[in-house]
Structures are given as C-alpha cells and as structure tokens.
Amino acid sequence: xxxxxxxxxxxxxxxxxxxxxxxxxxxxxxxxxxxxxxxxxxxxxxxxxxxxxxxxxxxxxxxxxxxxxxxxxxxxxxxxxxxxxxxxxxxxxxxxxxxxxxxxxxxxxxxxxxxxxxxxxxxxxxxxxxxxxxxxxxxxxxxxxxxxxxxxxxxxxxxxxxxxxxxxxxxxxxxxxxxxxx
Numbered sequence: 001x002x003x004x005x006x007x008x009x010x011x012x013x014x015x016x017x018x019x020x021x022x023x024x025x026x027x028x029x030x031x032x033x034x035x036x037x038x039x040x041x042x043x044x045x046x047x048x049x050x051x052x053x054x055x056x057x058x059x060x061x062x063x064x065x066x067x068x069x070x071x072x073x074x075x076x077x078x079x080x081x082x083x084x085x086x087x088x089x090x091x092x093x094x095x096x097x098x099x100x101x102x103x104x105x106x107x108x109x110x111x112x113x114x115x116x117x118x119x120x121x122x123x124x125x126x127x128x129x130x131x132x133x134x135x136x137x138x139x140x141x142x143x144x145x146x147x148x149x150x151x152x153x154x155x156x157x158x159x160x161x162x163x164x165x166x167x168x169x170x171x172x173x174x175x176x177x178x179x180x181x182x
Contacts, residue, residue: 001056007109009057016061020068028072031083039146040085042069046159049089050166051176062089073151086145091156092132 020042031038047055048062069087076083138155145153154160169176 001054004056012057013061013064016058017064017068020065024068024072028076028083032079035082037082038084040069040072040083041088041142041146041153042072042085043088043090044069046089046091046154046156046162048087050159050162052162070151084149086142086151086153088138088142088145088153089155090133090138091159093138093155094132094134 023042024040027040031040042065044065045058045062047059048064048066051059066087066089069085073085076085133155141155142153165177168174
C-alpha cells in the first residue's frame, strides 16, 4: 500500500469513489423530481466489505462506495419510498480491469520505477479477472436483486465467509487477517 503513489490514489479514488459521488449528485435530484418508482445501483466490490493485502486505494474506494450507498438508502427512505438504492459487490468478473491503465490520464501517470514498487495489485488483477463471472450473469443478478428490493447484491456468495470473518474480527476486537477474497 505504501508503494502506491499519490497519482495512484488520485486515479483509483477518482474513478471508483468520485465517479459514484458524481453520479449520485447528478441523478438523484432528477430521479426524486420525477416522483416515480426507480432504483440506483452503485458498483462497489466484495473488496468493499472485506480487507486484504495489495488493494490499498481500491479497497478504500470500494468501502467508501458501500458506505455512501448505505447512507444514500437511509436518506432516500426518509424522503419516501419511490427511489431506492442497492450496492453491487461482485467478486471477480471477466472484464478487462487488468488493462485499465489504458484509460489513465497522462496527468496521473507514474514513472516506470513507481509502477514497479507496487506489483502486488497487478498480480491480484491478473489472477482475479481470468475466469471471472461473465458480465451478463452479473447483470442478471442485479436485475433480480432490484426486483426483489435487495440492498446488498453479492454475486459470489462464497466470499460471504470472508465478510463474516471480518465482522467477527471487528466485534471481537481482533486485528485484520489475510482474507482471501475477490
């Protein structure tokens, strides 16, 4: 985590947390004004419900999205019941996330030496995205969750053991442990 540069943090938080913040600020007022039943789904990650090595900025951003969406749902409930929110917490999905550097702005580029200081995250991306769930399957799970009005949308239920372990560690006052997750 200490090997991630400030540019890494700014880029990852900008995409993964600020993107959601901008979406909420842009669309929630419009959706509330329409006064019709509608639903927001913010995308976090199972990494937003657990903590494990090599994901510093990514996990911080995803935890932020989970909390933001929890608070959004609470505030929407106080406004009425026409607009609801859910948070999508997928495990590995067969995307091109490992190639995301292609979209990184030049202003947030690292020097080659800086990229070599934090190889753990790149390894995580390579291992995790190959053989992940198909995006169409994730979409189907999301549609079902919205229809069932589920708040937490977990695509890979086997990761719930890691979530439970984290919660137990919090309740028991124990420190974090190496939690295998997606």
